[in-house]
Amino acid sequence: MRSAAWTRRDFIAAGLAAAYAGASAAAPGAPPVILVVGDSLSAEYGLKRGSGWVALLEQRLAREKIPAKVVNASISGDTTAGGRSRLPGLLNQLKPTHVILELGANDALRGLPLAMTEDNLNAMTQAAQKAGARVLLVGMQVPPNYGSDYTQRFGAVFPKVAKDNKAGLVPFLLHNVADVPDGLRMFQADRIHPKEEAHPLILDNVWPELKKQLK
Template identity: 40%
Template sequence: MMAMTPLHAEPLRLVAFGDSLTAGLGLPAKDAFPAKLQAALKAKGHDVVIENAGVSGDTTTAGLARLDWSIPDGTQGVILELGANDALRGLDPAIAEKSLDAILARLKERKIPVLLAGMVAPPNLGGGYAERFNAIYPRLAAKYDVPLYPFFLDGVAGQGKLNQPDGIHPTAAGVDVIVERITPAVERWLATLKSAP
């Protein structure tokens, strides 16, 4: 019988679960957020593999519908980035909250830790909508006791040179900024995963 490899020798298996911002719409695969985050973490000595489970155009409802087959058994953590398409389409924030709540509940049930990446509603939808939409993420992070990175596009949203011509999707340089800004939050989260039994 072969000796079993000790568990700690295996890389930490993470899934980045989101929409086109995770998928890397308009970019080569090596420039998508999961690939660049994995490289940044490896450079800091973290042995991680991050699977890209981003689907362009996904709303929170579409994400919920594919959750079970997108997050394979053995996943040790999920970076959840959904909601931008709900806001872009002006969908009722209550729908986004209900879907994200169900995603977080399902992952908790499966004992898979989550880092929640927040989204901010575009200003053209008005203050009332933004207030309702933007409150979803802190509320759910508190409810499920998961860490929250407040705004996934922090430092990139509205910055012309960091976005593709559509003004929505980051360029490779934009992804670099996202990765640079989110990495400290991801590292703090990884520390909690590594200390978990």
């Protein structure tokens, strides 16, 4: 039986939901509400506030004169299991019209079973769609040192989930960041988290697919 004591994740999820409880877009004709559920790649890990790709997304929406509200519910270190556990509360409180799912990298770092990652992504996609939101799945890849078999199977999870659920897909969040010859210069000292200058490129990967859904 679950302890009555709340974990740090519980407090963060509850705080996010409460903070944006008034952001519901349930009324017909109301501006879109874009919910981003991700990990440190979306939570501005190691960056100054307002320089990550989600913050840049808000700026681009303003330039494009798209009156959408962006809610960043990303938590550093989160896995697909963590996202799955907190997504229902976020959907209930925020009533998003669009959900961007950027999770899975930490599953790979922890060596979690790919079947579990796929199941969690399917469950989150279906829950968001059932709540009336359009879903954009953000694909990830792992370095070749994981082995070619695992690398290929991990990368294939995201397009499969997107296809099975007729959801949108960003093939690789770090395209033109991690997959270029001098890619290491785009990363912080840990070689995992992109530097500030990489985040406009990350947004360029997400924006075309999100814009299709906003239309």
